[in-house]
Amino acid sequence: MKALEGVRILDMTHVQSGPTCTQLLAWFGADVIKVERPDIGDATRGQLRDIPDVDSLYFTMLNHNKRSVTLNTKDDKGKEIFTRLLECCDVIAENFAPGALDRMGFSWERIQEINPRIIYASVKGFGPGPYEDCKVYENVAQCTGGEASTTGFDDGPPMVTGAQIGDSGTGLNMALGIVTALFQREKTGRGQRVVCAMQDGVLNLCRVKLRDQQRLARGPLTEYPQYPNGKFGATVPRAGNASGGGQPGWIVKCKGWEDDPNAYAYVITQAAAFSALAKVIGREDWLEDPEWSTPDARLPKLDAVFHEIEKWTMTKTKFEVMEILNPLNVPCGPILSMQDLVEEPSLRKTGAIVEVDHPTRGKYLTVGNPIKLSDSPAEVRRSPLLGEHTDEVLRDVLGYGDEEIQQARELGAV
Numbered sequence: 001m002k003a004l005e006g007v008r009i010l011d012m013t014h015v016q017s018g019p020t021c022t023q024l025l026a027w028f029g030a031d032v033i034k035v036e037r038p039d040i041g042d043a044t045r046g047q048l049r050d051i052p053d054v055d056s057l058y059f060t061m062l063n064h065n066k067r068s069v070t071l072n073t074k075d076d077k078g079k080e081i082f083t084r085l086l087e088c089c090d091v092i093a094e095n096f097a098p099g100a101l102d103r104m105g106f107s108w109e110r111i112q113e114i115n116p117r118i119i120y121a122s123v124k125g126f127g128p129g130p131y132e133d134c135k136v137y138e139n140v141a142q143c144t145g146g147e148a149s150t151t152g153f154d155d156g157p158p159m160v161t162g163a164q165i166g167d168s169g170t171g172l173n174m175a176l177g178i179v180t181a182l183f184q185r186e187k188t189g190r191g192q193r194v195v196c197a198m199q200d201g202v203l204n205l206c207r208v209k210l211r212d213q214q215r216l217a218r219g220p221l222t223e224y225p226q227y228p229n230g231k232f233g234a235t236v237p238r239a240g241n242a243s244g245g246g247q248p249g250w251i252v253k254c255k256g257w258e259d260d261p262n263a264y265a266y267v268i269t270q271a272a273a274f275s276a277l278a279k280v281i282g283r284e285d286w287l288e289d290p291e292w293s294t295p296d297a298r299l300p301k302l303d304a305v306f307h308e309i310e311k312w313t314m315t316k317t318k319f320e321v322m323e324i325l326n327p328l329n330v331p332c333g334p335i336l337s338m339q340d341l342v343e344e345p346s347l348r349k350t351g352a353i354v355e356v357d358h359p360t361r362g363k364y365l366t367v368g369n370p371i372k373l374s375d376s377p378a379e380v381r382r383s384p385l386l387g388e389h390t391d392e393v394l395r396d397v398l399g400y401g402d403e404e405i406q407q408a409r410e411l412g413a414v
């Protein structure tokens with residue numbers, strides 16, 4: 001048995017943020033019925049296609065374990081079918097532009113009238129405020145949530161990150177919101193509204209920068225590369241690759257860096273392991289020298305510390321650095337490229353990366369469920385073709401007969 005077996009989700013999500021949420025719930029065993037516009041479907045089916053006329057990797061990697069139904073929710077017959085689905089589902093999830101579901105005639109009040117037990121979950125770009133009506137994509141959320149202003153080097157422009165913290169991060173928040181609302185419903189019998197704003201989600205992940213904004217009012221941020229020689233302004237500056245916590249860290253070059261853009265490693269000069277680190281890089285002299293022997297003495301000259309470390313790491317591959325420093329309790333990590341990750345056997349073993357077969361695409365790789373439940377192992381099943389389960393859902397979930405399904409088809413509702 002899967003953890004969410006018996007939970008049925010009416011999935012109106014599209015693009016990335018919403019689909020990551022419902023994909024997680026599907027991995028936990030929920031029956032996720034993805035509703036898509038007839039003939040068009042989720043726009044990502046056709047985006048960044050690598051094989052003509054085949055669902056893109058963007059779509060397939062976000063919609064595993066779901067069923068697909070095509071339904072025109074702006075058509076009368078379509079609205080009737082949609083109402084029946086709302087009656088039969090525990091959750092409706094969506095991430096349309098603000099107000100889209102209301103414009104279809106399905107406000108929260110109306111949805112509650114149809115099914116008072118239903119949980120109505122939405123991702124929006126912004127919460128109530130000046131930008132609440134705006135459409136938002138990943139990088140807009142990163143820029144407006146504090147990520148971009150705090151990422152990059154001090155002498156460069158703001159930077160977005162390659163991790164989809166706005167989309168997939170907010171999808172995670174919504175999944176937790178839905179499961180929590182289902183838990184509360186067990187006691188109250190009532191559904192509720194769950195709303196997750198992408199700006200809030202990004203800001204939530206940037207909490208240490210909000211911490212630093214307040215520390216800044218009391219003096220310079222001593223672990224930032226700007227200390228002690230650079231200038232601090234009114235807001236948290238970009239800190240390059242400095243460690244987010246109180247432990248000084250930096251990315252240093254490793255053997256082969258001249259040709260390989262990822263021949264680098266992250267090394268943290270934690271006080272507890274500093275003497276082992278100094279010895280291994282051949283700077284045992286630092287340990288007796290008051291100019292270098294204490295964290296406070298090193299703090300104003302971290303660039304020189306990392307320069308010395310780098311002289312040593314440049315003689316080793318990033319994997320050798322890891323192998324040598326780890327037993328010494330020096331926290332470090334090689335910069336693993338996507339290719340390194342794809343080739344790493346342990347990630348296949350744990351299911352962090354899985355191979356899936358698809359009827360029109362063939363075999364491809366995707367990420368598996370990063371959350372492991374001992375009693376509810378996740379099995380990754382391929383994404384559905386557009387409308388693959390329309391008849392099945394109308395028949396088995398809604399109890400429609402063949403004639404009624406045919407009629408809905410002729411009306412263009414499905």
Ligand SMILES: CC(C)(COP(=O)(O)OP(=O)(O)OC[C@H]1O[C@@H](n2cnc3c(N)ncnc32)[C@H](O)[C@@H]1OP(=O)(O)O)[C@@H](O)C(=O)NCCC(=O)NCCS
Nearest residue numbers: 015016017036037071072073095096097100124125135136
């Ligand atoms: C992502 C986003 C920018 C995409 O915008 P978009 O491509 O213009 O798509 P919209 O959400 O506006 O929806 C398109 C229209 O299709 C309609 N539609 C969707 N599914 C439908 C269906 N099954 N039947 C009929 N109409 C449907 C919607 O009702 C909407 O119509 P409207 O403009 O008349 O209200 C926008 O949805 C958004 O801001 N979402 C919230 C934030 C978010 O999740 N962003 C991250 C995306 S990864």
